[in-house]
Amino acid sequence: MLENGLHDIPPGKIAMIVTYLEMITKPVTKDVPLPQGVSFRRVQADAAWYRDIFTRVGALDWLWYGRLRLNDAALQKILGNSKVEIFTLSLDGQDEALLELDFREDGSCELAYFGLTSRLIRTGSGRYLMNQAISRAWEKPIERMHVHTCTIDSPQALGFYRRSGFKPIRQAVEIDDDPRILGLLPESAAPNVPVLRS
Structure with a gap:
């Protein structure tokens, strides 16, 4: 348990507060149309497609990196x-856009x-x-849908999830x-998060 007060972040590290949210019943959603020229589809993704969209959606602005640590075989195992x-x-x-729903845990859907x-x-x-996401998740026999976000992600994310029916x-x-620093992303990525070298 962390004690009250400030705690130094070691050089070469990043720190974030992660908020875990869930919904245990399907919320009522208000229908909205797709904007003109936008289409929605399911993707049978390969590693190259996934790395491209993952980077453009989240890595360069919000420092998404978890999946960038995986080699192609490990990533393809998830995608397949x-x-x-x-x-x-x-x-x-x-x-x-990227929407990934993970049903690998019985009775649950993670908005991954x-x-x-x-x-x-x-x-x-x-x-x-x-x-x-909500409609497709609750079509399955689940008891909860969950997601997490953190303080280096988009500042709109937490409020958006709460307005969508998720509760912290x-x-x-x-x-x-x-x-x-690991070389997974350029040093110019996520300029809102300082790089702390030794």
């Missing part, structure tokens, strides 16, 4: 699992990854995509190696 469903939104033939590129933010696409259930402090 029949209990993992991946969807995207496309604009002008370019995929611009959810995000849009800047081309779709503030277009109503995020609400449409979340409605799809716990928080944790996470310290990890900085993916920019």
Whole structure:
């Protein structure tokens, strides 16, 4: 248990507060149309497609990096699992969103990854995509849907999840190696998070 007060972050590390949220019943959702020119589809993703969309949606702005640590075989094992469903939104033939639903835990759906590129933010696409996530998750025999976000993710994420019907259930402090120092991401990624070298 952390004591009250400030705690130094070691050089080469990043720190974040992670908020875990869940919903235990399907909320009522308000139908929203897809913006003109945007289409929704399920993807049978390979590692190359996934790394591209993962990086463009979350890594460069919000320091998503967990999946970038995996080699292609390990990543493809997840992507090829029949209990993992991946969807995207496309604009002008370019995929611009990532929705990943993970049903590998019995009775549960994890909203593993959810995000849009800047081309779709503030277009109503995020609400449409979340409605799809909720609808598809609760079509299955689940008892809870859950997600987590953190303080280095988009500042809109936590409020958006709460407005979507998720309720915070716990928080944790996470310290990890900085993916920019590891070479997983360029040092220019997520300029809102300082790089602390030794």
